[in-house]
Amino acid sequence: MDHPQANYFSKTRVEAFSDGIFAIIVTLLVLEISVPEIKDHQSGEALAKALLQLLPKVLSWIVSFLIVCVIWVNHHRIMQQLKIITHGLFWLNANLLLWCSFIPFPTALMGDYVNNPVALIVFGVVLALMAFSFSLIRMNALKNRFVLNDNIDITHYKKATKASILFGPLLYLCGAALSLVHTYLGFCVYAFIPVYFIFYNSAKTR
Amino acid sequence: MDHPQANYFSKTRVEAFSDGIFAIIVTLLVLEISVPEIKDHQSGEALAKALLQLLPKVLSWIVSFLIVCVIWVNHHRIMQQLKIITHGLFWLNANLLLWCSFIPFPTALMGDYVNNPVALIVFGVVLALMAFSFSLIRMNALKNRFVLNDNIDITHYKKATKASILFGPLLYLCGAALSLVHTYLGFCVYAFIPVYFIFYNSAKTR
Amino acid sequence: MDHPQANYFSKTRVEAFSDGIFAIIVTLLVLEISVPEIKDHQSGEALAKALLQLLPKVLSWIVSFLIVCVIWVNHHRIMQQLKIITHGLFWLNANLLLWCSFIPFPTALMGDYVNNPVALIVFGVVLALMAFSFSLIRMNALKNRFVLNDNIDITHYKKATKASILFGPLLYLCGAALSLVHTYLGFCVYAFIPVYFIFYNSAKTR
Amino acid sequence: MDHPQANYFSKTRVEAFSDGIFAIIVTLLVLEISVPEIKDHQSGEALAKALLQLLPKVLSWIVSFLIVCVIWVNHHRIMQQLKIITHGLFWLNANLLLWCSFIPFPTALMGDYVNNPVALIVFGVVLALMAFSFSLIRMNALKNRFVLNDNIDITHYKKATKASILFGPLLYLCGAALSLVHTYLGFCVYAFIPVYFIFYNSAKTR
Numbered sequence: 060m061d062h063p064q065a066n067y068f069s070k071t072r073v074e075a076f077s078d079g080i081f082a083i084i085v086t087l088l089v090l091e092i093s094v095p096e097i098k099d100h101q102s103g104e105a106l107a108k109a110l111l112q113l114l115p116k117v118l119s120w121i122v123s124f125l126i127v128c129v130i131w132v133n134h135h136r137i138m139q140q141l142k143i144i145t146h147g148l149f150w151l152n153a154n155l156l157l158w159c160s161f162i163p164f165p166t167a168l169m170g171d172y173v174n175n176p177v178a179l180i181v182f183g184v185v186l187a188l189m190a191f192s193f194s195l196i197r198m199n200a201l202k203n204r205f206v207l208n209d210n211i212d213i214t215h216y217k218k219a220t221k222a223s224i225l226f227g228p229l230l231y232l233c234g235a236a237l238s239l240v241h242t243y244l245g246f247c248v249y250a251f252i253p254v255y256f257i258f259y260n261s262a263k264t265r
Numbered sequence: 266m267d268h269p270q271a272n273y274f275s276k277t278r279v280e281a282f283s284d285g286i287f288a289i290i291v292t293l294l295v296l297e298i299s300v301p302e303i304k305d306h307q308s309g310e311a312l313a314k315a316l317l318q319l320l321p322k323v324l325s326w327i328v329s330f331l332i333v334c335v336i337w338v339n340h341h342r343i344m345q346q347l348k349i350i351t352h353g354l355f356w357l358n359a360n361l362l363l364w365c366s367f368i369p370f371p372t373a374l375m376g377d378y379v380n381n382p383v384a385l386i387v388f389g390v391v392l393a394l395m396a397f398s399f400s401l402i403r404m405n406a407l408k409n410r411f412v413l414n415d416n417i418d419i420t421h422y423k424k425a426t427k428a429s430i431l432f433g434p435l436l437y438l439c440g441a442a443l444s445l446v447h448t449y450l451g452f453c454v455y456a457f458i459p460v461y462f463i464f465y466n467s468a469k470t471r
Numbered sequence: 472m473d474h475p476q477a478n479y480f481s482k483t484r485v486e487a488f489s490d491g492i493f494a495i496i497v498t499l500l501v502l503e504i505s506v507p508e509i510k511d512h513q514s515g516e517a518l519a520k521a522l523l524q525l526l527p528k529v530l531s532w533i534v535s536f537l538i539v540c541v542i543w544v545n546h547h548r549i550m551q552q553l554k555i556i557t558h559g560l561f562w563l564n565a566n567l568l569l570w571c572s573f574i575p576f577p578t579a580l581m582g583d584y585v586n587n588p589v590a591l592i593v594f595g596v597v598l599a600l601m602a603f604s605f606s607l608i609r610m611n612a613l614k615n616r617f618v619l620n621d622n623i624d625i626t627h628y629k630k631a632t633k634a635s636i637l638f639g640p641l642l643y644l645c646g647a648a649l650s651l652v653h654t655y656l657g658f659c660v661y662a663f664i665p666v667y668f669i670f671y672n673s674a675k676t677r
Numbered sequence: 678m679d680h681p682q683a684n685y686f687s688k689t690r691v692e693a694f695s696d697g698i699f700a701i702i703v704t705l706l707v708l709e710i711s712v713p714e715i716k717d718h719q720s721g722e723a724l725a726k727a728l729l730q731l732l733p734k735v736l737s738w739i740v741s742f743l744i745v746c747v748i749w750v751n752h753h754r755i756m757q758q759l760k761i762i763t764h765g766l767f768w769l770n771a772n773l774l775l776w777c778s779f780i781p782f783p784t785a786l787m788g789d790y791v792n793n794p795v796a797l798i799v800f801g802v803v804l805a806l807m808a809f810s811f812s813l814i815r816m817n818a819l820k821n822r823f824v825l826n827d828n829i830d831i832t833h834y835k836k837a838t839k840a841s842i843l844f845g846p847l848l849y850l851c852g853a854a855l856s857l858v859h860t861y862l863g864f865c866v867y868a869f870i871p872v873y874f875i876f877y878n879s880a881k882t883r
Contacts, residue, residue: 072696072753078278079491079700082285086293086366087704094373103383110387121363128359135278150875153746157739160704167712177721181728257356284484285697288491292499292572300579309589316593327569334565341484463562490690494697498705498778506785515795522799533775540771547690669768 068144073152077134080156084163085127091167092116116170118250123166125253126186130159132256133193140216143206151196158189169246176238179245183235186249190227197223274350279358283340286362290369291333297373298322322376328452329372331459332392336365338462339399346422349412357402364395375452382444385451389441392455396433403429480556485564489546492568496575497539503579504528528582534658535578537665538598542571544668545605552628555618563608570601581658588650591657595647598661602639609635686762691770695752698774702781703745709785710734734788736868741784743871744804748777750874751811758834761824769814776807787864794856797863801853804867808845815841 095109134155141148165182172178197220200206204213230252238245301315340361347354371388378384403426406412410419436458444451507521546567553560577594584590609632612618616625642664650657713727752773759766783800790796815838818824822831848870856863 068753069757072692074278075281075693075696076700076749078281079285079697080704082282083289083701083704085362086286086289087708089366089370090293090296090708092370094370094377100378101380103381106378106381106383110383124363124366125359128356128362131282132355135274139275149750150746153743156703156746157742160707160742164707164710164712171712172718172724174719175721175724177724177728280484281487284487285491288488289495291568292492292495295572295576296499296502298576300576300583306584307586309587312584312587312589316589330569330572331565334562334568337488338561341480345481486690487693490693491697494694495701497774498698498701501778501782502705502708504782506782506789512790513792515793518790518793518795522795536775536778537771540768540774543694544767547686551687 068146068149070138070141070144073144073149074138077138077152077156078131080160081127081131081134084160085124087163088120088123088127088166091163091170092120115173118246119166119170119173122246122250122253123162125257126249127159127162129253129256130189137193137196137200140208140211141200141206142208145203145206147199147203148196148206151192151199155189155192155196158185158192161185162189173246174242176242176245179238179242179249180235182249183231183238183245187228187231187235190231191224193227194220194224274352274355276344276347276350279350279355280344283344283358283362284337286366287333287337287340290365291330293369294326294329294333294372297369297376298326321379324452324456325372325376325379328456328459329368331463332455333365333368335459335462336395343399343402343406346414346417347406347412348414351409351412353405353409354402354412357398357405361395361398361402364391364398367391368395379452380448382448382451385444385448385455386441388455389437389444389451393434393437393441396437397430399433400426400430480558480561482550482553482556485556485561486550489550489564489568490543492572493539493543493546496572497536499575500532500535500539500578503575503582504532527585530658530662531578531582531585534662534665535574537669538661539571539574541665541668542601549605549608549612552620552623553612553618554620557615557618559611559615560608560618563604563611567601567604567608570597570604573597574601585658586654588654588657591650591654591661592647594661595643595650595657599640599643599647602643603636605639606632606636686764686767688756688759688762691762691767692756695756695770695774696749698778699745699749699752702778703742705781706738706741706745706784709781709788710738733791736864737784737788737791740864740868740871741780743875744867745777745780747871747874748807755811755814755818758826758829759818759824760826763821763824765817765821766814766824769810769817773807773810773814776803776810779803780807791864792860794860794863797856797860797867798853800867801849801856801863805846805849805853808849809842811845812838812842 092113095106095113097105097109099105144152162185165178165185168178169182197216201213201217201220207213207216230248234245234248234252236245237248298319301312301319303311303315305311350358368391371384371391374384375388403422407419407423407426413419413422436454440451440454440458442451443454504525507518507525509517509521511517556564574597577590577597580590581594609628613625613629613632619625619628642660646657646660646664648657649660710731713724713731715723715727717723762770780803783796783803786796787800815834819831819835819838825831825834848866852863852866852870854863855866
């Protein structure tokens with residue numbers, strides 16, 4: 060083909076497709092929390108008790124919601140740094156979206172089996188793979204530098220890529236490992252990740 | 266980092282993400298209304314009776330649908346007044362979306378337990394927290410005025426922010442309190458809020 | 472407020488919100504068709520038989536899918552003719568979206584109770600109300616002509632509005648009435664509406 | 678009507694509508710994988726075993742996810758080549774979206790009945806019809822060449838259209854036919870299609 064512009068993807072459509080997926084994941088997460096059934100329909104006490112038992116599911120939902128928002132922020136940043144979306148980048152982005160769209164499953168699993176280490180390990184491993192997908196996108200961009208915006212500081216980008224390999228997947232795998240000691244420990248690590256990201260990044264106004 | 270524009274978010278993408286979430290919430294709400302099962306599949310009378318019993322769920326759905334549309338209108342107005350979306354604003358917006366995306370749960374709860382005050386209190390408290398999230402966005406914008414459009418009348422914006430703190434959350438909490446007297450009272454307050462907003466705002470052509 | 476542009480809505484965001492809702496309705500419709508359960512998991516014959524029993528649901532889904540696409544086309548045309556979206560128009564559009572987002576329920580109802588006239592009447596009445604919502608938008612635009620694009624032929628728009636009042640809701644109510652004679656008659660009318668629209672409109676290249 | 682531009686569709690809105698549908702399909706696919714129920718809530722071993730039994734569903738989900746991404750890439754390419762969206766093209770696109778939005782059903786079917794040839798045949802036939810919808814869009818564009826961008830090489834477009842008729846639907850029907858020999862053979866063909874597409878296309882950087 061002799062139409063070079065046809066070889067790349069429209070950044071707007073890739074972003075719209077990704078944003079759609081993020082919006083749906085975030086919203087579907089809450090569907091896992093179903094209305095409890097109680098015998099005495101008018102008893103406030105019975106309903107309050109039944110709702111309290113949903114607490115692990117609600118906490119598990121909030122953690123996943125915040126994690127998906129952190130993913131959105133990372134995705135936004137990486138897209139902002141790209142000038143061109145090649146086929147390779149499209150499919151690495153699809154790989155990221157694959158792991159993202161899987162998140163409702165480990166979230167529901169963790170909500171149902173909050174005391175079962177296997178549930179927490181599955182959650183951690185899926186999110187480690189998701190985090191590693193970001194690193195793969197960064198590494199591909201470093202290999203094909205023409206895809207990056209001209210104002211990108213390559214040395215800084217290299218350092219950030221290395222950090223993303225160590226930091227992202229490693230933290231989630233730590234959570235998975237610690238959940239073998241006690242499931243609540245693993246859960247705390249998972250809850251800490253978005254909280255740290257929100258406040259650390261906001262402090263730096265970045 | 267030395268690229269100042271990289272420190273802020275693309276307003277278009279934040280709006281697309283939020284619009285996606287609002288669209289999905291509005292549409293998911295109806296999924297809570299499931300087709301009734303009757304023995305005699307061809308009996309029109311039996312099906313009509315079974316459908317009538319879905320009335321509380323349908324009303325609960327309509328109220329939530331209208332409330333989400335009111336939220337969309339508020340969100341549209343606030344976004345129109347912002348020039349820049351900082352990290353702080355992004356996360357306050359994420360907090361708003363968190364409460365919004367939770368709405369299908371208290372809606373289903375209220376539809377199932379229309380005579381149970383606890384169900385109506387949960388609905389009111391969740392929506393009060395949602396409404397307060399709007400106030401937090403406004404307060405953050407007042408603290409960092411460079412994020413606001415240059416043509417914003419600050420005195421008016423301050424007054425509107427104060428009004429939003431008192432008015433929004435307070436009305437929903439009133440509904441929650443009144444549902445302790447009678448659940449139908451609480452429901453009427455919740456139904457009144459969007460109706461009032463629609464006609465009061467339309468009358469002012471704003 | 473002294474900022475006139477703040478009194479109207481961003482057409483882009485109203486379209487994005489509506490497009491999101493249409494896309495979700497169209498996709499949710501298929502969720503009502505669930506995988507059948509058979510005893511002998513490996514028997515091709517048993518599965519084929521079980522799938523054949525889903526035929527009413529599949530037909531009901533296709534009809535609803537096509538109707539939602541027709542709605543999208545009408546919505547696209549009406550939006551193309553509008554210059555400004557006032558509060559009144561926003562809420563009339565929200566009314567349209569309310570009936571649209573309800574469509575998955577009567578679709579599932581009709582798929583489950585294909586021989587029950589009440590199911591078909593509910594389907595017809597909901598769609599008649601949806602069609603009438605379009606007429607309300609058109610009537611509002613005629614009353615506030617400044618919202619229409621300058622190149623609109625008002626005489627033609629008036630005629631099209633009158634036609635939309637008679638044609639849209641009336642056809643669906645005919646289907647509802649005929650389903651009292653025989654449910655298949657009603658279903659044929661509902662199936663005929665999008666098919667007629669697609670070929671009649673395509674023939675006129677409009 | 679005397680406004681020629683009113684006779685065509687806004688490409689942006691058609692793309693937004695399609696992107697919304699693709700994003701939702703991709704995300705809904707995972708909802709078919711539900712959290713397993715085990716007796717001993719804290720037994721890691723029991724949960725691990727139960728999760729392993731979900732493997733066919735997970736593989737079936739990954740294959741469908743990749744296929745939908747391939748569809749997105751094809752849709753992106755075809756839209757890039759179009760200048761104008763006529764009514765005919767809109768409805769051929771709607772036909773494509775119809776088959777796409779049906780994909781969650783055959784995916785769930787294949788996940789549940791991985792050893793039943795009928796499930797695999799249904800999957801193959803639905804995807805063959807989806808692939809043929811692309812060919813119909815291409816054929817319509819060839820018949821009305823004014824819809825194509827001016828820089829399109831018609832000879833190449835004709836060849837690509839012929840290839841799309843033979844290649845796309847035929848491959849899926851091969852998978853369907855081979856699943857009569859052994860269901861795993863059919864599944865391998867379905868899994869091979871996106872993998873081939875990803876690496877063959879990436880190799881050509883197109």
